[in-house]
Amino acid sequence: MELFEQLANKIKGQNKTLVFPEGEDARIQGAAIRLAADGLVKPILLGKQSLIDATAEKHQFDLSNITVIDPASYPEDKLNDMIHELIERRHGKTDTATAKKWVTDVNYFGTMLVYMNLADGMVSGATHPTGDTVRPALQIIKTAPGSSRISGAFVMQRHDERYIFADAAINIDIDAQTMAEIAIQSAKTAKVFGIDPKVAMLSFSTKGSAKAPQVDKVSEATKIAKKLEPSLALDGELQFDAAFVPEVAKSKAPDSEIAGQANVFIFPDLQSGNIGYKIAQRLGGFEAVGPILQGLAKPVSDLSRGANEEDVYKVAIITAAQALEN
Secondary structure, eight states, X not given: OOHHHHHHHHHTTSOOEEEESOTTSHHHHHHHHHHHHTTSOEEEEEXXXXXXXXXXXXXXXXXXXXXXXXXXXXXXXXXXXXXXXXXXXXXXXXXXHHHHHHTTSHHHXXXXXXXXXXXXXXXXXXXSOHHHHHHHIIIIIOBOTTOSSOEEEEEEEETTEXXXXXXXXXXXXXXXXXXXXXXXXXXXXXXXXXXXXXXXXXXXXXXXXXXXXXXXXXXXXXXXXXXXXXXXXXXXXXXXXXXXXXXXXXXXXXXXXXXXXXXXXXXXXXXXHHHHHXXXXXXXXXXXXXXXXXXXXXOEEEOOTTOOHHHHHHHHHHHHHHHHTO
């Protein structure tokens, strides 16, 4: 079954609510209408009511079945509750004046809807830079238990093959603890996409075949990950061929439980992860779906500003599928 068909079947009828802070954008409106009509998601569009109406009229969109919220006209009692919740969440780091200013911003407003369980996830980034989407999520939703930071994964798909590559989007350099956390986050992402995770901690060395601080980091990360998640099928340090090719695994890592059959690949730094997924995409003919943000307590997805309506539709499906796992 095609990836998004499988995910759509998974979320259909689950009544997951997603908030879209960029409700004035035609791409967002078109995707929201489709998501609602297909019974996949209950969308909430944020924005200035007059501009949302103008976009809908221009494109002949019917938003009668879509919830629209203009933060500027949000009921005062509900807005005060939101401000109070924000101040409490920030533990004294944000005063009342700052909180009032923040909730006038659609990304902060949308993030607060997710934090207050008025939405299950958020999709933004079509007209905002990544920082405007991620910053409120880190300040308010924060990382999930066991994670000290977020990471970015790609689902690499070609025909019936499906793999996870991480981190290939967020953290430039990582230590052993962070690499271990990314491995656990990525295993959870794999399950969202119907992959039974077998996690390879990648290096230029296999089981001590080379000596270097970079190798020691991956080896240490493997030990930490196994301690944090003993039941997870995970091993390292492994070269990619030992992790992926059964014949090579037999000679390089004969005692490994996952060597030769890995489907979740954890790179030791962003440079190698980014290069790796693009090689697979451009030379291997894989479709790269992502980046998928991992490690947040509740799902928030960052769109590319070049996204089209179909991209918004698909990212929303992924976000709703992530929400099912929370």
